[in-house]
Amino acid sequence: MIVRILGEGQYDVSDEALDRLNELDAAVEAAVEAGDDAAFAAALAALLDGVRTVGVAHALDSLDESDLILPPADATIDEVRALLAESDEGLIPG
Amino acid sequence: MSLMKRISLIFRSKANKAIDRAEDPRETLDYSYQRQLDLLSKVRRGVADVATSRKRVELQVAQLEQQQAKLQSQAEKALQMDREDLAREALTRKSALTNQITDLKAQHAQLQGEEEKLTLAQQRLQAKVESFRTRKETIKATYTAAEAQTRINEAMSGIGEEMGDVGMAIQRAEDKTANMQARAGAIDELIASGALDDASQLNAGDDITRELEQMSSQSEVEAELMRMKGLSAGQEPGAIEGGSGGGEVLSEQPETSTEEGPR
Numbered sequence: 001m002i003v004r005i006l007g008e009g010q011y012d013v014s015d016e017a018l019d020r021l022n023e024l025d026a027a028v029e030a031a032v033e034a035g036d037d038a039a040f041a042a043a044l045a046a047l048l049d050g051v052r053t054v055g056v057a058h059a060l061d062s063l064d065e066s067d068l069i070l071p072p073a074d075a076t077i078d079e080v081r082a083l084l085a086e087s088d089e090g091l092i093p094g
Numbered sequence: 095m096s097l098m099k100r101i102s103l104i105f106r107s108k109a110n111k112a113i114d115r116a117e118d119p120r121e122t123l124d125y126s127y128q129r130q131l132d133l134l135s136k137v138r139r140g141v142a143d144v145a146t147s148r149k150r151v152e153l154q155v156a157q158l159e160q161q162q163a164k165l166q167s168q169a170e171k172a173l174q175m176d177r178e179d180l181a182r183e184a185l186t187r188k189s190a191l192t193n194q195i196t197d198l199k200a201q202h203a204q205l206q207g208e209e210e211k212l213t214l215a216q217q218r219l220q221a222k223v224e225s226f227r228t229r230k231e232t233i234k235a236t237y238t239a240a241e242a243q244t245r246i247n248e249a250m251s252g253i254g255e256e257m258g259d260v261g262m263a264i265q266r267a268e269d270k271t272a273n274m275q276a277r278a279g280a281i282d283e284l285i286a287s288g289a290l291d292d293a294s295q296l297n298a299g300d301d302i303t304r305e306l307e308q309m310s311s312q313s314e315v316e317a318e319l320m321r322m323k324g325l326s327a328g329q330e331p332g333a334i335e336g337g338s339g340g341g342e343v344l345s346e347q348p349e350t351s352t353e354e355g356p357r
Contacts, residue, residue: 003098004255006105007211007263009218022096029097060218061225063252069102072266083101 002058002065003051007072010064011055024050032080040077048073109254119246123230126250130223133257137216140264144212147271147278148205154281155198162191171313180305194281201274208267215263222256 001018004010013021024047031040048070058064071080165188172181229249233242 004259006259007215007266009214021098025096025098032097060221063222063225063229063249065106065248065251065255066102068098069105069255070098071101072263080097080101084097084104 001067003055003068003070004066005048005051005070005072006075008048009060010058010062010066011051012058013051013055017050017054021047021050021054032077035077037077040080044071044075045073105258106251106255109258110251119243120234122250123233123246126253127223127227127230130219130226130253130257133260134216134219134223137212137219137260137264140267141209141212141216144205144209144267144271147275148202148209150278151198151202151205151274154278154285155195155202157285158191158195158198162188162195165191175313198281201277204270205274208270212263212267215260219256219260222253226253 001013001015002010003013003021024043027043028040028047031043051070071083075083165184169181169184169188172178172184226249229245233245233249236242
């Protein structure tokens with residue numbers, strides 16, 4: 001399974017490791033819903049660290065799509081909300 | 095649905111929407127490749143812009159540190175001349191500078207981080223664009239409609255995701271540097287107006303600044319005088335060596351000669 005951390009790149013993560021990541025992901029989600037900045041920052045850091053630890057960097061020149069995409073390490077709650085908000089504007093500027 | 099899943103779906107649908115598809119799939123490949131090259135040069139510009147901002151902050155820190163050292167030495171001179179009020183003023187100004195410098199150093203670290211991130215993003219995109227170009231040529235060479243369409247879709251969605259990611263990274267870096275540039279501009283203005291220091295320029299600044307400056311030039315004059323007195327004292331023995339050479343004469347001689355000397 002390929003996981004992308006935005007602003008950082010893609011990682012190969014084994015399916016067995018995914019359960020643990022899902023737990024960490026749930027914590028991030030709960031923090032976003034509660035609007036708890038401190039909990040969010042800690043949970044996101046734990047999730048991304050988890051991916052970096054269990055994952056192996058995916059080949060730089062591959063053109064594979066990611067199965068999962070995660071917010072950048074320095075993202076704020078508002079940015080994640082904005083990321084989740086459906087909008088028509090394209091992601092690629094210019 | 096998990097957060098990861100939701101973000102993935104939204105991100106992907108946006109990235110796919112951003113891909114312009116031509117009627118002939120092969121044209122889509124060429125067109126997309128052109129967009130990739132454009133984005134790549136945009137990242138390069140982004141890296142250069144952040145580097146420029148970083149250097150500007152470095153320059154400001156150097157300037158402020160220089161002024162800080164100047165105020166420190168002025169405070170010391172003021173104290174030597176029993177002007178505690180002036181010493182206090184100089185130190186107060188110095189501490190205001192210290193805060194600015196701490197602030198600027200934090201900004202500098204942030205800019206350095208953005209620069210590194212964008213540089214890595216550039217490398218990732220570069221590798222993928224290169225690989226897309228190879229794949230594009232292969233697909234075009236072996237073109238048979240149905241099969242090609244599948245392979246085109248694969249290549250396009252992979253690069254689309256990367257482009258979306260890099261596009262976002264550029265946007266974030268731009269937002270951050272724009273913020274800092276406004277503050278850097280304000281500090282440049284402060285430095286230019288002399289409000290931050292400027293005990294260094296005679297006849298510039300306020301009364302206290304002038305007094306500090308005057309005092310430091312006075313103390314420089316005193317130091318120069320002392321130095322000259324010391325010199326002439328050292329030369330005297332040589333000057334009268336050929337004379338009678340009495341010890342009493344030697345001890346008196348320097349005093350009289352220096353009083354006439356530099357004044």
